Amino acid sequence: MAEFMPGATHLECTATGERFDSERLQGLSPAGKPLFARYDLAAIRETFTPAALRGRRPDLWRYAEVLPVRDPSARVCLGEGFTPLLDAPRLARRLGTGRVWVKDEGQNPTGSFKARGLGLAVSRAKELGAEAVALPSAGNAGSAAAAYGAAAGLPVHVVVPQDTPRPIVEEIRALGADLQLLDGLITDCGRVVKQGVEEKGWFDLSTLKEPYRVEGKKTMGYELFEQLGGRLPDVILYPTGGGTGLIGMWKAFDEMEALGWIGSERPRMVTVQAAGCAPMVRAFEEGAASAEAWQNAATYASGLRVPGAVGDFLILQALRESGGTAVAVPDHEMATWVHRMGADTGVFAAPEGGAVAAAAAKLRASGFLADDDEVVLFNTGSGLKYVGMEPVD
Numbered sequence: 001m002a003e004f005m006p007g008a009t010h011l012e013c014t015a016t017g018e019r020f021d022s023e024r025l026q027g028l029s030p031a032g033k034p035l036f037a038r039y040d041l042a043a044i045r046e047t048f049t050p051a052a053l054r055g056r057r058p059d060l061w062r063y064a065e066v067l068p069v070r071d072p073s074a075r076v077c078l079g080e081g082f083t084p085l086l087d088a089p090r091l092a093r094r095l096g097t098g099r100v101w102v103k104d105e106g107q108n109p110t111g112s113f114k115a116r117g118l119g120l121a122v123s124r125a126k127e128l129g130a131e132a133v134a135l136p137s138a139g140n141a142g143s144a145a146a147a148y149g150a151a152a153g154l155p156v157h158v159v160v161p162q163d164t165p166r167p168i169v170e171e172i173r174a175l176g177a178d179l180q181l182l183d184g185l186i187t188d189c190g191r192v193v194k195q196g197v198e199e200k201g202w203f204d205l206s207t208l209k210e211p212y213r214v215e216g217k218k219t220m221g222y223e224l225f226e227q228l229g230g231r232l233p234d235v236i237l238y239p240t241g242g243g244t245g246l247i248g249m250w251k252a253f254d255e256m257e258a259l260g261w262i263g264s265e266r267p268r269m270v271t272v273q274a275a276g277c278a279p280m281v282r283a284f285e286e287g288a289a290s291a292e293a294w295q296n297a298a299t300y301a302s303g304l305r306v307p308g309a310v311g312d313f314l315i316l317q318a319l320r321e322s323g324g325t326a327v328a329v330p331d332h333e334m335a336t337w338v339h340r341m342g343a344d345t346g347v348f349a350a351p352e353g354g355a356v357a358a359a360a361a362k363l364r365a366s367g368f369l370a371d372d373d374e375v376v377l378f379n380t381g382s383g384l385k386y387v388g389m390e391p392v393d
């Protein structure tokens with residue numbers, strides 16, 4: 001009785017607008033830029049409404065009409081998405097802003113929001129005939145890929161820096177992936193993956209180098225709308241590495257406008273990075289359209305240890321078009337705010353979540369956040385995955 005979904009109509013280059021076939025495996029566009037999946041939103045506008053979502057399964061597949069997987073039996077499910085949006089009145093009082101919500105992505109399978117992107121990417125890669133997948137990772141993407149690959153019965157090759165948090169390394173191993181540890185950063189790991197892609201035919205699941213991780217992450221935008229009872233917050237603070245989630249939510253808002261769910265208003269989007277690796281913050285402050293790679297990247301927030309991002313121009317566009325900003329936070333402040341957030345909310349956040357709370361305090365002090373703003377803080381992972389890691393500054 002499972003119904004096939006319409007899926008995407010085509011893929012579109014985010015830089016040139018050129019169109020490509022969505023029904024075969026695709027990487028970057030010929031221009032070397034990310035591809036976005038496009039849907040016939042006009043055709044589903046009448047039926048894919050907020051009211052139609054009521055009573056659907058409490059995971060990201062509730063948004064199946066705007067996801068690329070056509071065959072329901074191709075979905076690889078571990079319970080990804082529809083994480084709680086937690087009202088945090090004591091944290092709001094501490095920060096001195098109107099209302100604070102914590103989107104607790106640490107409750108996803110594998111303890112981070114990477115489950116959303118990799119759940120989609122692995123499902124779609126399998127549906128389109130990939131026989132093995134591979135990716136470089138700062139850690140959490142590797143364990144999410146390992147989990148979904150295991151669930152799908154698809155071999156997974158992961159390359160991570162050797163100083164990746166130990167719990168994540170153990171997790172990747174336990175999930176049966178082929179794991180390589182490398183003395184270097186995620187960008188160095190990317191070179192090893194590229195070799196396997198060229199020589200062994202692995203399908204490359206690197207951030208934004210295939211079109212579907214961003215489709216999984218965009219569901220966070222749909223969830224915020226639903227969980228806030230049909231509206232969006234004033235400000236979204238997002239810990240940014242490759243930026244998939246921020247780019248994904250920005251895409252979701254455009255889709256929601258085309259579907260008639262929202263108007264042209266948007267939340268102010270804020271990128272939060274580590275002081276020891278802040279290429280997007282630097283580019284934002286310089287008014288640049290793209291970001292130069294960060295040298296000697298160092299932070300214990302491994303998800304933020306990303307010196308360069310292929311979607312840099314898309315992140316910067318979203319920050320500027322939304323009236324947002326970009327903030328860098330030193331590691332020791334992340335650690336302080338992990339504790340404050342924990343004591344105020346009951347959520348044991350990853351350092352990336354602590355970074356976002358620390359950034360909110362800075363933005364309240366600078367006046368960017370007003371005393372009546374409604375703010376969503378993304379805690380992107382569970383603190384349990386970083387036990388034993390220490391701030392580097």
Ligand SMILES: *Cc1c(COP(=O)(O)O)cnc(C)c1O
Pocket residue numbers: 112113114140141207239240241242243244245246303304350352380381
């Ligand atoms: C990967 C990761 C990030 C960065 O996410 P992007 O969407 O790539 O910017 C933030 N926090 C955690 C815990 C992560 O694993």
